[in-house]
Structures are given as C-alpha cells and as structure tokens.
Amino acid sequence: MKFDLVIQNGSVVLKDSVEKVDIGIKNGKIIEISQHINESAKEYVDATGQYVMPGMVDAHVHLSEPGRDWEGFETGTKALAAGGTTSIVDMPLNGLPATTNKEALRRKLKCAENKAYVDYALYGGLVPGNIEDLEDLSNEGVAAYKCFMATTGTDEVGDFKNVDVFTLYQGMKKLAELGHFLSIHAENAEFTDQYALDKMKQGKVTIRDYVESRPVIAEVDAVSQALFLGKETGCKLHFVHISSRRAVEEIIKAREEGQDVTLESCPHYFTMDLEAFEKIGPVAKCAPPLREKEEQDQLWEALLEGKIDFLTSDHSPCPPEMKQSDTNNIFEIFGGISGCQNNVDLMFDEAVKKRGLSVHRFAQLIATNPANRFNLRQKGSIDLDKDADIILLDPNQSYQVRKEDLYYRHPHSPYLGRTINCRVTKTFVRGQLVFDLEKGIVGQPVGKYLSANSLVEI
Ligand SMILES: NC(=O)NC(NC(N)=O)C(=O)[O-]
Ligand SMILES: [Zn+2]
Numbered sequence: 001m002k003f004d005l006v007i008q009n010g011s012v013v014l015k016d017s018v019e020k021v022d023i024g025i026k027n028g029k030i031i032e033i034s035q036h037i038n039e040s041a042k043e044y045v046d047a048t049g050q051y052v053m054p055g056m057v058d059a060h061v062h063l064s065e066p067g068r069d070w071e072g073f074e075t076g077t078k079a080l081a082a083g084g085t086t087s088i089v090d091m092p093l094n095g096l097p098a099t100t101n102k103e104a105l106r107r108k109l110k111c112a113e114n115k116a117y118v119d120y121a122l123y124g125g126l127v128p129g130n131i132e133d134l135e136d137l138s139n140e141g142v143a144a145y146k147c148f149m150a151t152t153g154t155d156e157v158g159d160f161k162n163v164d165v166f167t168l169y170q171g172m173k174k175l176a177e178l179g180h181f182l183s184i185h186a187e188n189a190e191f192t193d194q195y196a197l198d199k200m201k202q203g204k205v206t207i208r209d210y211v212e213s214r215p216v217i218a219e220v221d222a223v224s225q226a227l228f229l230g231k232e233t234g235c236k237l238h239f240v241h242i243s244s245r246r247a248v249e250e251i252i253k254a255r256e257e258g259q260d261v262t263l264e265s266c267p268h269y270f271t272m273d274l275e276a277f278e279k280i281g282p283v284a285k286c287a288p289p290l291r292e293k294e295e296q297d298q299l300w301e302a303l304l305e306g307k308i309d310f311l312t313s314d315h316s317p318c319p320p321e322m323k324q325s326d327t328n329n330i331f332e333i334f335g336g337i338s339g340c341q342n343n344v345d346l347m348f349d350e351a352v353k354k355r356g357l358s359v360h361r362f363a364q365l366i367a368t369n370p371a372n373r374f375n376l377r378q379k380g381s382i383d384l385d386k387d388a389d390i391i392l393l394d395p396n397q398s399y400q401v402r403k404e405d406l407y408y409r410h411p412h413s414p415y416l417g418r419t420i421n422c423r424v425t426k427t428f429v430r431g432q433l434v435f436d437l438e439k440g441i442v443g444q445p446v447g448k449y450l451s452a453n454s455l456v457e458i
C-alpha cells in the first residue's frame with residue numbers, strides 16, 4: 001500500500017496559502033500533497049469542513065518532572081495533544097532538580113520515556129554557578145537555554161535560581177561560543193521584589209497590587225539590559241512571554257539593528273486583562289502579570305502587525321492548594337497558568353475569527369516560526385518530507401471549557417466556563433492519531449525526544 005494514511009477534503013494550511021488538497025502519509029512523513037490522491041491507503045480521514053494545519057510547536061511548557069507532582073509528561077502531553085500541540089520544548093524549571101546539568105537532564109529524560117504523547121525537546125538552564133555545565137547540556141542535545149532575570153517563585157533545594165548580571169554576561173559569552181541561543185524571562189528582580197515587599201508592608205495584597213508590583217518598566221528594563229549584553233557578547237537571544245508593547249518595540253528595534261533576537265507571547269495576555277484577572281482570581285496569576293485593557297489592545301496590534309514571532313502556552317501548573325491563600329494575599333500564590341489544552345482553539349477564535357488574522361499566518365505563529373527558531377527542521381509545517389504532525393480544526397464548532405475535559409494533573413484553568421468558537425478535533429503525531437474529539441486520547445504515548453544532536457537534515 002502506498003500510504004498509511006490519507007487526509008482528504010480538508011482546507012490544508014500550507015506555507016503561504018490554504019488549499020483544498022489531500023495529504024498522503026507513510027512511515028510518519030508527509031510524502032504527497034496533491035489535488036486528489038487515488039492510490040490506496042490503510043486509512044482515510046475525511047476533513048470536510050475543517051482546517052488541516054501543522055500541530056502547535058509549544059516552546060514553553062513546564063512539565064515539572066522529576067520531583068514534583070504539579071504536572072507530568074503523561075498528563076501534560078495528553079492535555080497538549082488534546083489541545084492541538086504535537087511538539088514541545090520543556091522548561092528547565094519546576095522539576096526537582098532543575099535541568100541545569102547533565103545528570104538532571106538525564107533524570108528528566110528517564111521520566112519522559114514511554115510517557116509522552118507529543119514529541120519533546122528540552123531546555124537547559126543558565127543559573128549562577130553552572131557555566132561549566134552548559135557545554136555538557138549542549139552535548140546532551142538541549143534545544144536552547146533559559147534564564148530568569150526575575151526571581152522564580154520556587155525556592156527548594158535543587159530549584160532554579162535567577163541570574164545576577166555577571167552570570168548573565170558570562171553565560172552569554174559561553175553560549176555565543178557554543179552557538180546556542182539564550183531565552184530570557186525578562187523582568188528586573190530588583191523592581192519586582194522591592195515593589196512586592198513595599199506592598200506587603202502596607203498590607204496591600206490585592207490582585208491589582210500584584211499587577212502594580214510588576215510594571216511594564218520592569219519588563220522593558222530587563223529587556224534593554226539583556227539586549228545590551230547580547231550585543232556585547234554576540235549571543236543570540238529569545239524573550240519569553242513578552243507582555244507589553246514597549247518591550248516588543250525594544251526587541252524589534254534591536255533586530256532591525258542586526259541582533260539575532262526573537263520573542264514569544266502567550267494566549268493569556270491576549271485573552272484576559274486585569275479586570276478579568278480580578279474576576280477569575282488566583283488561577284489567572286502569572287508573571288509578567290495580565291495587564292490593563294489598553295496594554296492588551298496594544299499587544300494585539302503588535303501581533304496583528306507581525307511583530308510577535310510566535311505563541312507559547314507557558315503552561316505552568318501547580319496543585320490547587322497553591323492557588324489558594326487563607327489570608328487572601330495574592331503575593332503568596334504561585335504564579336503560573338494552566339492553559340495549554342485550549343490555546344490553539346482560543347487563539348484561532350480570537351485572532352483568526354474575531355480579528356481577521358489569516359489562517360496561514362496563524363499556523364506560522366503556532367508552528368512554523370517556533371520550529372524554525374528551535375531548529376526542529378522536521379516540524380512546523382505541512383510540506384513534503386516533514387513529520388506528519390497534523391491537526392484538524394473545525395472552525396464552526398463551539399464548546400465550553402469544562403473541568404471534566406481537562407487532562408492536566410490538576411484540572412484547573414482560568415478558562416473554565418469560557419465559550420470558544422472552534423475546536424481541534426484530531427491530532428496526529430508523526431502520522432499516528434493521538435487525540436480524537438469523540439474518543440479522547442487514543443493509542444500509545446508515541447512522543448520522542450527531539451535531541452538537537454540527532455536532528456534529521458531535510
Ligand atoms: N516558576 C514558573 O513556572 N514560572 C513561570 N510562571 C509564570 N509565568 O507565571 C514562568 O515562566 O515565569
Ligand atoms: Zn517566565
């Protein structure tokens with residue numbers, strides 16, 4: 001038989017256009033894209049009325065294994081697959097130990113073995129004291145490195161520490177040498193920590209106080225400092241979860257001046273503002289925080305103008321107790337949003353259906369651009385010889401986010417009760433069905449480690 005699977009009659013989102021074509025898949029790869037495929041296949045999927053898109057490449061996920069029961073490769077990747085994600089890059093923090101040396105990385109890989117439903121690459125961390133470990137991590141195949149300029153909110157033995165300026169500078173020098181890029185959580189810790197202390201001293205502990213304690217200038221200041229050091233050292237940079245227009249503009253300016261720098265933002269900054277945060281409560285707490293409507297409007301403009309390179313979930317889950325405080329003090333609550341299961345749907349609804357972003361631009365934002373940045377050459381688009389990482393999305397199906405549908409280890413989400421006007425109905429990872437709306441998660445955990453050292457040339 002020529003094909004294992006043929007996906008027929010869908011509107012297929014190709015690199016620059018959307019076309020009514022069939023896709024032929026064999027051994028997990030896309031081997032034919034044409035008007036009508038007539039040769040035989042083991043299986044046919046009818047995608048009439050649906051978009052057929054590359055699965056999301058979610059480059060910012062905290063799976064918190066080993067050492068913490070906040071999420072896991074199994075539950076987390078089930079949620080990701082159900083939401084239309086087919087590959088991820090796992091963050092080096094929230095697991096214990098954090099992924100800051102090769103032993104920790106190997107422990108993480110052990111946890112992932114035969115558990116993941118989507119393919120996974122790993123971040124290594126840059127923290128004070130681990131410059132000597134960066135090369136080892138590269139040899140283990142990390143996709144990139146991550147550091148925090150803000151404090152991380154977790155402080156147990158083995159937890160991730162934020163960088164001081166000296167470490168940041170030395171780390172960048174080393175990564176420039178290794179040819180890797182550094183991703184940065186850019187909020188200046190001196191602003192955010194001091195603001196938080198001042199607020200708490202005055203007993204000001206509401207959601208609005210928390211948002212005020214992490215102002216846009218804390219983000220812009222950290223971005224500027226990192227850009228300066230990146231320029232000095234020649235280190236390539238990426239900024240995670242950018243939440244303000246001014247930070248976007250700083251980064252774009254540096255790129256125009258020749259720096260190799262990219263940025264991501266996350267669905268929550270586009271779909272919830274401070275008012276929503278106040279209504280929803282602590283499950284919507286994250287850092288940088290959700291912002292005022294005016295800031296959100298400007299971030300939308302930046303996205304529609306093509307100034308945001310890609311979207312990530314920053315899925316950063318925790319147990320429900322950590323989203324509660326007896327004293328109603330928002331500063332005591334863990335910062336991190338569980339959202340990855342609804343991200344593709346939410347953003348397709350908000351960006352494509354409500355704001356007119358083209359479908360192929362949407363596919364670039366969720367798949368092609370992150371795959372390119374992380375050098376996942378076999379991922380990120382529907383094209384010949386690429387992995388058949390494909391989702392079907394029905395643009396005319398509405399649903400309400402319900403707790404019982406969430407696959408997370410701890411099924412809470414700021415989106416509970418929200419109606420979304422489109423839905424991922426099937427997810428294929430390398431040609432294998434892993435999620436079907438009617439049946440839920442199906443088959444085996446087929447996810448594989450995407451080591452930067454064993455990527456196929458195509
Ligand atoms: N410890 C965390 O998971 N932090 C994360 N938390 C957020 N974004 O609220 C992050 O990416 O900064
Ligand atoms: Zn962060």
Ligand SMILES: [Zn+2]
Binds near residue numbers: 062091314315
């Ligand atoms: Zn994060």
